[in-house]
Amino acid sequence: MMGTPAMTNDLSVRFDGFSVSGVGRTILANVWREACRPIEIQESLHKIGGILAKLVPIGQLFIRRIDQQRSYVETVAVGISVPDYLLPDSRTECDGDQLKELLAWCRKGQLLQQGNSRFGRSLFATIVPSGVTADVVAGSLGDPANPSGVLVLVAQPGTNFDDSHVSLIESLLEPFSAALENDQ
DSSP states (O other): OOOOOSOBOSSOBEETTEEHHHHHHHHHHHHHHHHTSSSOHHHHHHHHHHHHTTTSOEEEEEEEEEETTTTEEEEEEEEEEOTTSOOOOSEEEOOHHHHHHHHHHHHHTOOEETTSOSSOHHHHHHHSOTTOOSOEEEEEEEETTEEEEEEEEEEOTTOOOOHHHHHHHHHTHHHHHHHHHHTO
16 A cells, blocks of 8 residues: 655655656656557556556546547556445546536546535536545546546545546546547
């Protein structure tokens, strides 16, 4: 289980002996390598989840594809799932307002974090499958003008994502976007 920050300054944060700034480049390179391999997204996400679990207290990691034509968001891959968590719902149907709100959020390119967002609960209900109660960070995937999906990370039970985790997650949206595009 991840600890609290052992040392904080403007350049790095250490968790259980890992420096986010020092390891960040290596992690990013490893994530890109896995994202660009011609394998199914489920396998890719499983491997990437293992890499990220060394730095971020992830209880669940999943990718949800946005289908604008059929008005739904569908879970296409699950990378990590601690035994306490149920697997996410496969599909969330969206009404017109939910889809508009989701696409507006995607166009802004902002991360969504539970309890730290200007967006409402209805957006969380669209992005995050029912039953998820832990801290959540989500980011849109693909081109902001035509988003293809959403990356959702759920914290381990009893933990939260801090600013260093959120920064690392934000830097990983592009390789996760590539992994989703490679899966189509």
